[in-house]
Amino acid sequence: MTNPEIRRLEHELRQAQHARAKAQEWINDHFSATARGSIIADIEYLRGRERYFVDQINERKDRLRAARNEQQRHRLREDISNIQHNLQTAKRNWEAARARLSRYDANRRQQVGKLQDAERKVRNIQDRLHRARNHR
Secondary structure, eight states, X not given: OOHHHHHHHHHHHHHHHHHHHXXXXXXXXXXXXXXXHHHHHHHHHHHHHHHHHHHHHHHHHHHHHHOOSHHXXXXXXXXXXXXXXXXXXXXXXXHHHHHHHHHHHHHHHHHHHHHHHHHHHHHHHHHHHHHHHHTO
């Protein structure tokens, strides 16, 4: 290969190395074990809330069966209704957190794929440059 072709490959190599560095930097900036761990902690917390509300509903239902007067029964029914509303909110929040984790993992896989593509491109250009220098 001629000198202009080698210079062109060297330029391509610098561009590819820069793209690879940018991809790695983006992954380092946006994906950390603590970010993923935070989402998982949210999911576990919300699952615990859900179990707590189910236990509270069951406890109120037991008390409702044992209630002696209508005033107690009415108050317990209101409690059950409020707790069921809290339970539904906890379930929605739990599902949203699981969706966040899925999006996080999908985005990370996509970005790692881009990084691997950039690394392949760098290796390919390095190989072409090496062949060009050796076959002059």
